[in-house]
Amino acid sequence: MKTYRKSRLLSAVLSLAVLLTAIPLGFGAASVTVHAASAQAAPVNPDASPEAVKLLAKLYSISGNGIVTGQHDYLESPDEFMNKLKGTSGTFAALHGYELGVISGQSESTAATQRMNVVNSAINWSKNGGIVVMTFHENLPGTTYDWSNVQKSLSQADFNKYVTPGTTEYNKLIADLDKVAVSLKTLRDAGVPVLWRPYHEMNGDWFWWGKKSNFAQLWNIMYDRFVNYHKLNNLLWVWNPNAPNTWCDPYAGTYPGADKVDILAADIYNNDYMNKYYDSLYALAAGKPIAIGENGEMPSTAKLQLSQRNWVYMMTWGKMLYENNTNDTIKSFMGDSYSLTLDEYKNYVAPAATPTATPTPTATPTATPTPAPTATPTPVSAPAAVTVENGLKGEYFNNMTLSGTPALVRTDAQVNYNWRQAAPASALGIDSFSIRFTGKIKPQYSETYQIITSSDDGIRVWVNGVSVIDSWVKQSGTERVGSIALTAGQLYDIKVEYYENAGDARISLMWQSPSQAKAVVPSSALFTGAANATVSSALMTTLAAAVSTPAPAATAAPVPTATPTPVPTAAPTVVPTPTPTPTPAPTVAPTPTPTPLISGLKAEYFNNATLAGTPALVRNDSAIDFNWRQGSPDAAIGIDFFTVRWTGKIKPSYSETYQIYTTSDDGIRVWINGSLVIDSWVKQSGTERVGSIALNAGQLYDIKVEYYENQGDANIRMMWQSPSQAKGVVPASALFHLSAS
Incomplete structure (x- = not known):
């Protein structure tokens, strides 16, 4: 959790000096898979209310098809920022986040009144078709309602007392749980399903329950008290750690288990939407919905659709709506077709069967590539039809998600462009486009290579199927570096994906090794198959073979059968001849014929x-x-x-x-x-x-x-x-x- 956010509920009571602490940062990236709702759509509580069952099923159906918009409000003013969001964007978010933790020195009577205001707002929100989320910043049981008691440092030994039945501390914990259960019962009796996210960010150390080896015991105590004792069957249990950045432990260490969790969520601040945070939570969820529990900056819908499709909802934290986002950003996110606002969520036809079926076809097309390799033998029967040429295949899309049919497909000699505020080609716009470069890369040395990119904006690079660089974020000419061991003369698959958001656009793919000076990866080290052979491409194939010492053997690799065939037959005569073919004949004439x-x-x-x-x-x-x-x-x-x-x-x-x-x-x-x-x-x-x-x-x-x-x-x-x-x-x-x- 970022301390900017820690100040959220204290602005009216505590001085700014008390609020400033370290702010977690991070960078990152990785990949994605879409999952569908299945038998797992049933809540973990077998006695869950019909409203809770229906809400969870709807979230399953939305997962992978869009993201539910959410906005958090504070205990003292439960509708403030949701109303402000409506004023800025013209629409309400679908999910309303509320607070039941009392942290500003209130008396018991004031706390009860404020909690009732929250409950009344939540009931109205649910009746209007919205989703209700409840957060509980619990003070250390038995202490006063102060933020310092939420953040109280607690040793493992002292924590153990609170989760050991029969102790004084345990009894204080139960008393606190019973107190907050009153508000949740009122919501239950009003038929309001609640996404309940207690003890969040437990993998960090800023709350008294944080970074405890037996955190699951605390979770289980609350679960048992609320489900089996208070019969709070309207709750869907949201386990919500912080993104595992430098300040936080990996997710798995505090996971209570699949039998006590309905939804897994992660809190992400500072625009730190690294794919690895998404991937590891998605893997841990094993089919359960995952969400962005809290965020400061609204996420990029382009990034979500491309590599993090299964976040089912997000929730901007309180005043960070305006502290961390411009009005234009807010309008853009809320107006995006991928974002579900309140009205869109209410009208969403939960095609539980459709999303479930969707992944199946998705898997089928995955098998479709099999015919592609089947087509590969075609060159064997007709070698002249497929020629290897230098460069990479460039597929240019008029969107930031690499989706649909490319507006332009061409061979790019290198990945090294500075379009500034212009378009790569007349078929493309100057903003909001993406490119996928694919082909082969051939190193000259058997060494560990640094793969280096400089891009504005997002960039990802795979070599030999390994993700070397993953920086799928908006950035301005930022250099990224990854490493991979390569063998001289060997051809490796390479894929580079890039997207341009707005403003300047540029991309450069470089490499470096102990023997290779840092430079743009040259065309002579890049290869792609071309459907139409040309004299120029044939020449490039021949020239590529001469670039490095082991090239003759390695050149055969791109097209194991076809390439060597033309070269041995034609090379002795054609190498010198095609070189001058275009016009250069007179120019090259002075060169001795054997000298290529x-x-x-x-x-x-x-x-x-x-x-x-x-x-x-x-x-x-x-x-x-x-x-x-x-x-x-x-x-x-x-x-x-x-x-x-x-x-x-x-x-x-x-x-x-x-x-x-x-x-x-x-x-x-x-x-x-x-x-x-x-x-x-x-x-x-x-x-x-x-x-x-x-x-x-x-x-x-x-x-x-x-x-x-x-x-x-x-x-x-x-x-x-x-x-x-x-x-x-x-x-x-x-x-x-x-x-x-």
Whole structure:
């Protein structure tokens, strides 16, 4: 629980200084599955009231199909924020959260009056078709009604006294439970089903019942007293820990068991909707509904639909409605088609059978992919029909949930785009879109690789089926890093998912290892199957084979049968021939026939600022996109006062005027076809420069780039753009130089 929220009921009584304590934070992510209501829809109390049975069944039916909106109010003013929410959004939330804990120094008579006000509001709310939730911030039994007694530090030994029958402390606990049961009985007698969430956030240590090894005993005592003694059959039991962040223990340690819990919920603050919090609770629930018990920030409905579909309700905590959310956010969330407001909840036709059936078809389509592999043999019978080409398959969607039919499908040489406030293509909007990139990735070294992304907004990366990066949140150019061990020359499945919310849009996929400088993953290391073979893709396949030493053997991996067949037959003759096919023939002619072109540029690194003398390092750089910061490009090079010269060929895809962009710290110069396009040989800090030149599609042009680093940070990036070419780093698939072998 966040202390911002701890202040919720005390604003009128306690000073602000008493309220400020540590605020839990966190980041995260993971995946999702949808479940349906089944026989488990029966409450754990076999004598549950018909109203409770009906409410639970409806929640089961909604799970996976939408999220019930909720708003909490305080004991002293049980309708305040729900009414304010209606004023802002034009509609009520479906779920109304109330408080039965008395924490502001009230007398017994005042406490009784305030609790009665809560009960009356809850009865009216339920009669109007809404859901009632009750929270109970219980003071340590036998102490006064003060917040400090709710947060009272209690040792394990002292806690044990309260859960041991016959002790004085145990008797005080029972007396407190009997007192609050009066309010719950009134609700029972009025036919009001209640989502009862006592002793919440028990996996944290800020309440007297928190982080106790035998917490389940306390839960069981209350359950037995309320169900078997007071016959409170209108209660649905909500076990509600805090999201297991740095300050909280994992869920399982305090779970009372499936026989005493109807719904599992988690309290999530600071917009910390990590998928792992969802996944672990969903797994523990084993088919029971799960919910967001409390939240400060309203969740993203796009994220919910994509990876956390089974949260059945949420509840914004009191004044955090406005402290943590803008009016626009409130209106957007309440107006979203995925969010169920009061009227929508009341009119919701609980298709208990439909949701139950839905997962079944969902499983059937899962089997549908089986035919896809069946189609794979097609290339075997017709190898020429399927060609492996460099890059990844990019599927672009006009929504943030990767749902429906893509508005655009194309091959992207790299994942490295900065669209800013523009669209990736005319078929896409400038905001609220998503992309899925899929294909294969081939490392050059047998090492542990850091996979690095920089994105605005959400990003997820899987390599070889393993989730390496999961940051499915709104963010601004944030860098995320994950690690995975890879073997040189081996092809691994890769999937990258991205969504753009609003504002600037950009995404970059990079990698780094002990032998691999940090850089955008080049086209030469990425592969995808293309239904239509082209000379260009065939050339890329051949060139990819020459990029790394083990490539010939590894290149066969993308299409085990088809790829090797054309290469051995055609490679000896075709490798040199296709290279010049587009037009480059004249350009490449001077090169000896046996010397093949390979992707990327020749890079010469000098340990001086004048490009003088013999290079300290010569290597192939697949693209010019490096951010060394205050490090060195290589052990052979110093961290300051070095220079680099890249030379080779560049091949555009369109006959258009191209803008050549560089961002560098420090000096930069670029020549294309002998023309000086950019000349900024000065000390500068990450400055973008632009030059223009008309180029013809498929033609190979000489390119030379020179760079120098003075002191401090060191980075360089070369991009291009044209009317048909989105702005992005010039990919390895468009850069060539002669092999040294």
